[in-house]
Amino acid sequence: MLLGSHSNFRTINRQLVVQAESMDHGADLGWLARRHDLWIQAMRSHEAYEEQKLYPYLEARWGVSFLDARTGHEALHEVDVRVRAAFEAHDASEAADALRRHEELLTAHLELEEDLVIPLLLELPRAEFLHFTHSSIRVLLHELANQALPSS
Numbered sequence: 001m002l003l004g005s006h007s008n009f010r011t012i013n014r015q016l017v018v019q020a021e022s023m024d025h026g027a028d029l030g031w032l033a034r035r036h037d038l039w040i041q042a043m044r045s046h047e048a049y050e051e052q053k054l055y056p057y058l059e060a061r062w063g064v065s066f067l068d069a070r071t072g073h074e075a076l077h078e079v080d081v082r083v084r085a086a087f088e089a090h091d092a093s094e095a096a097d098a099l100r101r102h103e104e105l106l107t108a109h110l111e112l113e114e115d116l117v118i119p120l121l122l123e124l125p126r127a128e129f130l131h132f133t134h135s136s137i138r139v140l141l142h143e144l145a146n147q148a149l150p151s152s
Helices: 002-021 030-062 067-088 092-123 126-134 137-145
Strands: none
Touching (some): 002 030, 002 092, 030 092, 067 092
């Protein structure tokens, strides 16, 4: 699911860039802005899951840091401000530039995240992975602190 979501995020970002690049100066960017907003909402939901459950669990389980991944989310939020400002100004050229910058940051962030997360998830025994997917982070962190995780 993680890789599928990431693939979709890359595809939609690329489509938004192409669409913004094809628009004339002064064009109504409203429909593009709405599409962008829906996409960003999905990404924010995905980020919330990562920052509230996935990262804390993997940090506690494996003792690794996800600071760079969190910083990547912050950088994406910062460039999103630029994207939204371009939409509000009806500036297709600036929107395209900002969306290209977003795409660069997104690509780098997703590669970093996949390099960090996927190997750790693959190391989890199946029972532990299933337990992770069906348990709250509160329960998981409590169990980790007490070393009460299911095995194999």
